[in-house]
Amino acid sequence: MTVYLDHAATTPVLPTAVAALADALARPGNPSSLHASGRGARRTVEEARERLAASLGARPSEVVLTSGGTEADNLAVEGLFRARRAVDARRRRVLVSAVDHHAVLHPAAWLASHAGAEALRLDEPRALDALHDELAAHADEVALVSVMWANNEVGALQPLAEVVAAAHAHGIPVHADAVQAVGQVPVDFGASGLDAMTVTAHKLGGPVGVGALLARRGLALEPVLHGGGQERGVRSGTLSAPLAAAFAVAAEAAVAGRSSYAARVGALRDRLVAGVLGTVPGATLRGPDAARRLPANAHLTFAGCEGDSLLYLLDAAGVEVSTGSACQAGVPQPSHVLLAMGIREDDARGALRFSFGHTSTDDDVDRVLAVLPGVVERARAAGLVAGHTVTHDVAHA
Amino acid sequence: MRVLAALSGGVDSAVAAARAVDAGHEVVGVHMALSRSRAQFRTGSRGCCSIEDAGDARRAADRLGIPFYVWDLSERFEDTVVADFLAEYAAGRTPNPCVRCNEHIKFATLLDKAIALGFDAVCTGHYARVVARDDGTRELHRAADAAKDQSYVLAVMGPQRLARALFPLGDAPSKAATRAEAVARGLSIAAKPDSYDICFVADGDTQGFLRSRLGDRPGEIVDASGEVVGHHDGAYAYTVGQRRGLALGRPAADGKPRYVLSIEPVANRVVVGSADELAVGGLVGERAVWFGAAPAAGTRCAAQVRAHGTPVPVVVERADDELVVALDDGASLRGVAAGQSVVLYDGTRVLGQATVRACLPVAVPA
Numbered sequence: 001m002t003v004y005l006d007h008a009a010t011t012p013v014l015p016t017a018v019a020a021l022a023d024a025l026a027r028p029g030n031p032s033s034l035h036a037s038g039r040g041a042r043r044t045v046e047e048a049r050e051r052l053a054a055s056l057g058a059r060p061s062e063v064v065l066t067s068g069g070t071e072a073d074n075l076a077v078e079g080l081f082r083a084r085r086a087v088d089a090r091r092r093r094v095l096v097s098a099v100d101h102h103a104v105l106h107p108a109a110w111l112a113s114h115a116g117a118e119a120l121r122l123d124e125p126r127a128l129d130a131l132h133d134e135l136a137a138h139a140d141e142v143a144l145v146s147v148m149w150a151n152n153e154v155g156a157l158q159p160l161a162e163v164v165a166a167a168h169a170h171g172i173p174v175h176a177d178a179v180q181a182v183g184q185v186p187v188d189f190g191a192s193g194l195d196a197m198t199v200t201a202h203k204l205g206g207p208v209g210v211g212a213l214l215a216r217r218g219l220a221l222e223p224v225l226h227g228g229g230q231e232r233g234v235r236s237g238t239l240s241a242p243l244a245a246a247f248a249v250a251a252e253a254a255v256a257g258r259s260s261y262a263a264r265v266g267a268l269r270d271r272l273v274a275g276v277l278g279t280v281p282g283a284t285l286r287g288p289d290a291a292r293r294l295p296a297n298a299h300l301t302f303a304g305c306e307g308d309s310l311l312y313l314l315d316a317a318g319v320e321v322s323t324g325s326a327c328q329a330g331v332p333q334p335s336h337v338l339l340a341m342g343i344r345e346d347d348a349r350g351a352l353r354f355s356f357g358h359t360s361t362d363d364d365v366d367r368v369l370a371v372l373p374g375v376v377e378r379a380r381a382a383g384l385v386a387g388h389t390v391t392h393d394v395a396h397a
Numbered sequence: 398m399r400v401l402a403a404l405s406g407g408v409d410s411a412v413a414a415a416r417a418v419d420a421g422h423e424v425v426g427v428h429m430a431l432s433r434s435r436a437q438f439r440t441g442s443r444g445c446c447s448i449e450d451a452g453d454a455r456r457a458a459d460r461l462g463i464p465f466y467v468w469d470l471s472e473r474f475e476d477t478v479v480a481d482f483l484a485e486y487a488a489g490r491t492p493n494p495c496v497r498c499n500e501h502i503k504f505a506t507l508l509d510k511a512i513a514l515g516f517d518a519v520c521t522g523h524y525a526r527v528v529a530r531d532d533g534t535r536e537l538h539r540a541a542d543a544a545k546d547q548s549y550v551l552a553v554m555g556p557q558r559l560a561r562a563l564f565p566l567g568d569a570p571s572k573a574a575t576r577a578e579a580v581a582r583g584l585s586i587a588a589k590p591d592s593y594d595i596c597f598v599a600d601g602d603t604q605g606f607l608r609s610r611l612g613d614r615p616g617e618i619v620d621a622s623g624e625v626v627g628h629h630d631g632a633y634a635y636t637v638g639q640r641r642g643l644a645l646g647r648p649a650a651d652g653k654p655r656y657v658l659s660i661e662p663v664a665n666r667v668v669v670g671s672a673d674e675l676a677v678g679g680l681v682g683e684r685a686v687w688f689g690a691a692p693a694a695g696t697r698c699a700a701q702v703r704a705h706g707t708p709v710p711v712v713v714e715r716a717d718d719e720l721v722v723a724l725d726d727g728a729s730l731r732g733v734a735a736g737q738s739v740v741l742y743d744g745t746r747v748l749g750q751a752t753v754r755a756c757l758p759v760a761v762p763a
Contacts, residue, residue, distance in 0.1 A: 308468050309514055312425075314466065333469075382513035385506075 003319045003364045007203075007296060008152055008180060008355025014205035014253055014358070017246040024242035031239040032230065044241040048248035054201065055248075055255040056214060057188030061184075064213045064231045065244055067177040069200035071235075072213035073103035074148075075224050076175040076196045079234060081111055082222035085174070091143040094115060095134060098123045098160065101150045101177055103198075105336075108146070115255075117143070124341045128162055139170035149178035150185065153353055154287030154335040155297025156354045157185065164193040173219065179203050179211075183254030184262055184294045189214045196221070199251070201243070206250030206269055210243035216337035231319040265356040266295030268289060268365055272354060273298050274370040280376050286338065286351070296356040301343070302376050305350035309379035317371045350383070398517040399423045403503060404457055404465070406450030406556055408579050408586055409522030409566055412458035415582050416565035417520045418461050424520070426458035426465040429507060431474040431498075432597055433687045453586045455544040457536060458585055468508055477501035479597055483610050486633035489660035490736030493704070494595055495550045517561045523547045526567035526745075527559060535559050537688055537747040541568045549704050552740045552750035555686040563711035588717025604634045616644065620734040621658065621674060632660050638675060647671070656732065675731040679711070679760035682720035682739050682751025692741065692748055697725060699742045702733050704751065708742055720751040723760075 004012075013021075024044050030035030031045045046060070053060045066072045077094065094108045098121040111117035122130045127147075135142065143289060145167045150157050160176055169175045173195035181187050183204040189197050200211035215234070217223055227236030229345045254261075270290065276283050282303035287293060302310065306325030314321055334348040354368070400422040402414035417424050428451045451467055458465035478497045479632070485492035508519045524540035525548040537559055540546040554562065569575050572591070579587035594601040611633055618627035627645040629635065635643075639657040649655050655669040680700065692698065692713045699708035700722055710725035720739065724730055733756050734737075741748040 307468060309510070312466055313514060316425075378514060382510045385509040385513045 001318065001367075003357065003367045005354045005356060005361070005364060005368065006320050006322050006352065009322055010202045010208060011205055011357040012359055013202075013207055015204050016253060017201075017250040020249040021242045021246035022394050024245045027241075029241070030061075031241055032228065041239075041241040041268075045184075045239050047243035049243075050059070051248035052199075052212060052244075053249045056182065056197075057190045058214045059190075059217065061232075062189070062214050062218055065213055065239060066211050066213055066235055066364070067209060068211040069101075069177065069184075069198050069203070071209050071224075072198040072200070073101065073175075073177055074107045075213050075221070075235065076198060076215075076381045077144070077146055078111060078224050079108040079217075079221040080173055080175060080196065081115070082118055083220035084143040085116075086222070087220070088140075090141045092117045092118050093134070093138055093142045095131060095142060095145045096121055097127055097147040099151050099153075099156070099337045100146060101152055101179070101340075104148070105148050114217050118392070120202050121340075122147070128159055128166075131163060131166055132197055132306055135166055135170055139172065142167075142170070142172050144173050144175060145364035146175040147166045147185065149176045149181035150294050151337060152180045154299040154336055154341070155180070155294035155355075156288045157294070160192060160194070168193065176303050180294060180297075182251065183258055184265075184296055185279055186258070187255075195219050200245035201250055204245040204250050204254040207243055210240060212247075255343060261358065262295040265360060266290070268356050268360055268362065269295060269298050269354075271362075271367045272368060273300070275365065277371060279369065280373050281377070282380070284347075285344065286341070289374075296360075298354040298356075300348050300352055300354070301338075302350040302352070302379070303347065304383045305376060305379040306383050307351055309350055309382045310350065310352055310375060313375040314371070318377065319368055319371060322331040323351060323353070345383075350379075399517045399522050400425070400512040400517060400518050402426050402463070402520040403522075404428050404454035404456070405522070406453035406586065406589075407522065407525075407590075407592060408576055408584070409452075409463075409572075409588055411522070411584050411586060412575050412579050412582070413520055413522040413565040413571075414457070414463065415461055415578075415584070416742070419462065420565070422520075424461070424463045425464050426454065426461070427507070427511075428454040428465070428467045429474075429502070430467055430469045431471055431478075431502070433471045438585055439697075453589065457584055457586060460582070465498055468507075468510075470502060473497070474502055476509055482698050483607070485736045487619050487662065488661035488736075489632060491636045491734035493550070493738055494597075494734045496553050496738050497703070498704075500553040504551075504558045505563060506556060512561065520563035520565060522568065523551055523564050523565055524566050525551050525564050527562065527564060528746075529704060534689065539742070539745040539747075540566070542571050545569075545572055545649045547704075548742075548747050549701055549738065552688075552747045553686060553738065555679075556688045582634065591620075603729070607631065607633050614665060616667070618667045618669055619647075619657075619667060620663050621670045626655075626669065629667055632662060633669050635660055636660060637734035641732060643669060672731065676731050676759045677724070677730045677756040679714070679721065679723035679757035680733060680739050680753055681755040681757065682722075683718070683754045685716065685718055685720045685749060685751040687716070687749035688747055698748060701740045701742065702737055707725070711741070713741070715750070720749075721757075723757065725730070 002040040029041030031042040033107040049063045054064050072237035078106045094117050147158050147163045164174050175196040176194050177198040179200045195216045197214040223234040225236050281390045284301050286299045310321050334345050339350040346366045400417050401543050402424050404410050404426045404739040455465050478494050482494050484491050507747050511519050528536045528538050539548045576587050596707040598606040605706050614631040617625045620626050635657045637657050657667045658670045696713040700711040701708040709728045709730050711722040712725050715721040735753050737753050739753050740750040
């Protein structure tokens with residue numbers, strides 16, 4: 001039996017979302033068509049939009065459906081930058097949290113190399129101070145601020161209220177990637193004061209391939225995808241009624257069940273962390289304490305181990321976890337989040353993220369606690385081998 | 398056995414892994430990421446360093462139904478194979494990076510890590526045979542297909558590591574047969590071109606790579622008498638036995654072609670001369686590795702000094718940590734570069750190998 005503890009990567013789709021998806025897939029119609037089939041599909045989309053908005057504290061007109069979190073992040077960063085700069089050419093500075101997702105960091109870097117922006121990373125642990133310093137010195141030149149709601153690797157909740165207050169004092173819009181937060185902590189777009197917020201379906205029990213950018217009404221946003229002018233003209237492309245419907249069902253369920261869910265996975269997480277720290281030598285919990293952390297997230301490093309060894313051994317034992325979020329062609333890299341948190345590269349190599357979800361059970365925790373001590377011991381032996389120069393094998397028989 | 402199959406993304410390693418699966422082993426595929434800055438697409442006949450190659454390896458593993466991982470060994474590769482490559486050229490020698498990769502990466506870092514993680518052996522797509530004796534020892538032999546034989550680049554691993562190596566293609570009749578087998582197995586990479594070039598040298602421009610990493614170091618090209626006959630931008634760009642690309646201003650007095658005879662790294666000089674002056678009477682090797690007992694002085698065997706070179710008959714004069722061999726009567730050998738491997742064979746069996754440190758002059762008949 002596989003123990004799946006990688007829900008932050010993607011979580012199994014809820015049966016109700018599968019049903020909604022299948023139901024809508026069986027019905028024809030382009031939501032932009034004007035005949036009966038089109039109107040039917042449009043109705044599915046708009047009902048989904050309303051349910052999403054209601055679940056997330058937004059108005060329906062603030063929901064811009066996208067292909068997922070990455071597209072929503074790109075639209076927020078690039079769309080806000082271009083719109084703000086069009087009004088005032090001095091607004092070149094894009095302030096992003098150093099622990100943000102690559103879907104925010106890389107568009108900011110791309111704008112810096114291709115579109116005249118200056119991308120500034122707010123480094124931990126004094127990111128808020130850095131933001132205040134930057135605003136005090138250059139508020140007139142700031143196009144936007146983007147700080148994620150909760151970090152995807154270590155689950156750290158970010159001080160969004162302070163960020164919003166500081167930026168809004170200068171009239172600067174704030175975007176937050178809330179992909180990991182929805183369903184785990186209370187997320188209310190309207191109450192947050194945010195100008196834009198990214199959400200996605202597949203982290204909360206919906207299908208992969210659909211997400212949304214919540215964009216405050218009246219927020220000036222330049223489109224990234226140009227075409228038929230769907231979604232307030234900022235996100236062209238045929239709307240997917242089935243994906244929207246399934247997204248709405250999943251989001252509704254995640255938000256409605258959030259409180260009991262968070263308590264349940266939080267208890268599983270706490271038992272896992274206590275068990276690992278108690279039984280595995282060299283294990284260190286990374287990231288903030290439980291009060292400032294997503295309840296489903298545990299992030300641990302294991303001294304002297306390499307992430308790829310840990311992952312292989314756990315995978316072979318039927319335990320599926322992640323070594324971190326950064327990954328190119330299957331090669332795990334030391335996490336930029338851990339490095340930005342000031343953790344040494346050697347320590348960052350032996351990192352594992354355990355993320356719980358709606359299918360997680362006590363048996364999962366038991367299984368991990370049963371296999372992990374042996375796995376770490378073996379990975380440490382392999383790390384020792386790989387970490388030392390192999391001496392020339394001179395063999396005299 | 399639990400077998401780690403190294404999957405480069407090429408045909409040979411995929412078919413080798415398939416054969417290991419057929420043999421009943423529990424096989425896990427691993428692609429080694431060896432380049433620090435990997436290109437998206439494979440170019441020319443370079444080996445296995447691109448992301449496309451990693452994708453090909455993954456698809457082969459999918460087809461075989463085995464787990465697949467990418468392990469980043471780029472740092473170790475840079476510190477050993479690439480660093481050795483640069484240091485050897487800078488020292489006026491001619492390294493063989495494939496030998497060093499087998500010595501430091503495939504049958505060292507990868508193998509040691511695999512064993513530590515609970516594997517029993519590492520399987521690769523090399524063409525060489527391992528023969529188990531009744532007493533439990535293992536011998537390394539040439540592949541069934543002499544044209545594809547790779548025992549020369551494998552000899553460096555020595556007997557202990559050989560005991561943990563699996564070469565399922567050792568008895569493959571030909572590369573064409575391996576490709577046919579890949580087609581029959583439904584492996585999509587069956588028609589992928591062979592790799593020849595040094596995998597970490599972009600676009601196959603070794604001289605450009607050396608220049609970018611070692612910098613320009615202009616110096617003189619001289620003949621055996623010391624007379625300056627040309628200039629170079631860096632002695633590291635030359636290899637003993639090289640004829641092309643010398644760009645000498647004046648032809649030799651006798652009108653015959655000139656070759657690189659030696660490289661003097663301290664004086665930063667390249668010495669050129671005639672083909673006759675390249676003749677070698679024997680070889681001195683260092684860092685010798687033996688499969689079984691080192692051969693006794695007086696042993697007659699065959700020595701190979703290039704990856705696909707013809708073996709020449711030699712007589713062993715000394716074989717311990719060092720190796721000294723003299724060419725047997727009537728044999729001739731020319732243009733052997735220091736830094737290359739010399740592998741000794743008894744028939745198809747590998748006796749051992751050493752790294753060439755120096756060449757001995759041809760004995761002048763009394």
